[in-house]
Amino acid sequence: MPFLSIVNVSKRFGDIVALEDVTLDINEGEIIGLLGENGSGKSTLAKIIYGVYVPDKGHVTLYKDGIPQHVFFTSPRDAIKHGIVMISQRPQLVEEISAVDNITLFLGVSPHIARKIVESTLNRFNIELNLEKTVNTLSYTEKQFVELVKALSYKPKLLIVDEATTYLPKDVRVRFYEVLKMFTSLGGSVLFVTHKIPEALVVCDRIAVLRKGKLVGLFSKGEGVSIDVVRKAMFSEISRRVQPSKAVEGFYGKSSEILRFEDLVVLDDYGRKAVDGASLSVSKGLIVAVIGIAGNGQRELCEGLAGLRKAVGGKIILDNEDITFLGAAERISKGLHYIPEDPFRDGVVLDLTIAENLRLFHKGRISGEIIAKVLEDLKVYPLNPELKVYKLSGGNVQKISIARLRLSKPKCTVVYNPTRMLDETSSNLVKSMLRDLASNNVGVLLVSEDIDEVLDVADEIAVISRGKIVKSFIATEPSIREEIEKAMTLYA
Structure with missing residues (x-):
């Protein structure tokens, strides 16, 4: 009844x-x-x-x-x-x-x-x-x-x-x-x-x-x-899953490092060590994923790298320059961009239009035609650049946050759970965008709690547990899913 x-x-x-x-x-x-x-x-x-x-x-x-x-x-x-x-x-x-x-x-x-x-x-x-x-x-x-x-x-x-x-x-x-x-x-x-x-x-x-x-x-x-x-x-059309490059074997020894953090320590909101001596490097043209069970320092790692949270130990190197003590805006100007998990809190300005949000983080002018093309490619609905962002659904707000990557030329980008709010078709579009960035020699650090997302796109995979990088893998290794899951739980 x-x-x-x-x-x-x-x-x-x-x-x-x-x-x-x-x-x-x-x-x-x-x-x-x-x-x-x-x-x-x-x-x-x-x-x-x-x-x-x-x-x-x-x-x-x-x-x-x-x-x-x-x-x-x-x-x-x-x-x-x-x-x-x-x-x-x-x-x-x-x-x-x-x-x-x-x-x-x-x-x-x-x-x-x-x-x-x-x-x-x-x-x-x-x-x-x-x-x-x-x-x-x-x-x-x-x-x-x-x-x-x-x-x-x-x-x-x-x-x-x-x-x-x-x-x-x-x-x-x-x-x-x-x-x-x-x-x-x-x-x-x-x-x-x-x-x-x-x-x-x-x-x-x-x-x-x-x-x-x-x-x-x-x-x-x-x-x-x-x-x-x-x-x-x-879906009116079914998107295909992203195929990672898997060209890692031939890439090693030829790629150049773009981002490195060493012995990084970042505190959580209560003054506890959320990131506790983590070290990792990201090379140009590769997607390096950091995966772990939720609550093991992922958010604090991303915010520490982006300059939204202070590093109290260790150092962060971007393109051979120490940026440990630079603010968030300076890091963006140096070429380090961040796409947060929660676009409502950190990713967009809700009272601005879609077009205004996209222009905020871009040096120089962007034509309306380019903005419309990006929105169309990402299947943002409704397709109206002059619409205030607060009128969009949660998934479309996340797309606006991610769309900045299409309009900027970062040296390296840090993305945190980028597809969590998205449907399957949109998720695959975002994964393709990350792969396109890597193919254009951008270093990508993907921080995620979704093992399928990581296996879809990553070239290298590191497991984080209790704020430390405890294990690293090349994405082409056999039985990698089982090994990642084992590492995620073994060190938890």
């Missing part, structure tokens, strides 16, 4: 058609996946259900005791009153107070009652979490679980999970899925918004696919649904 129906819903933003005549049921006790490539309308549909946006056409129907009722949500508060709660990619928490106080604010009850509700939620779903900590001392993973506990403590009927697992490590994602399945076993419903097909096939009972704002496919688990079937529905 449906809990909620979306009926003939359409939504436009100016000339942009975000959704067109979408009809979909969300049943009681199920996890329904909402898939689509970046900019397909997934988050827009989720936000209509949650009251963030009002549809231009169509309506939402709720079923109470089997009786349909048209509802008109003008704010998230309206949706919450009807038992609909959303968890998004970015935690919506007050940083300066404790996790339990955040939940108390959301529930709107006394602290005493809130603590009883929270304790019951933790026990019911078997979640271990210290909610007395101030939010700004928590890791991203812990914050997302605070969001989950906050949502479940409200005892919702529908939980919207909008790309909320994107940045979670694999083992944590599995635990997140378990909690969602426990929730639906108790009669709740989940709308699981993602662009990752394998994830949806693991988690969801049904999968709905959007393409350019239209519902183009609806699949039930166990009815012959596969990655290929869903992929064909998601």
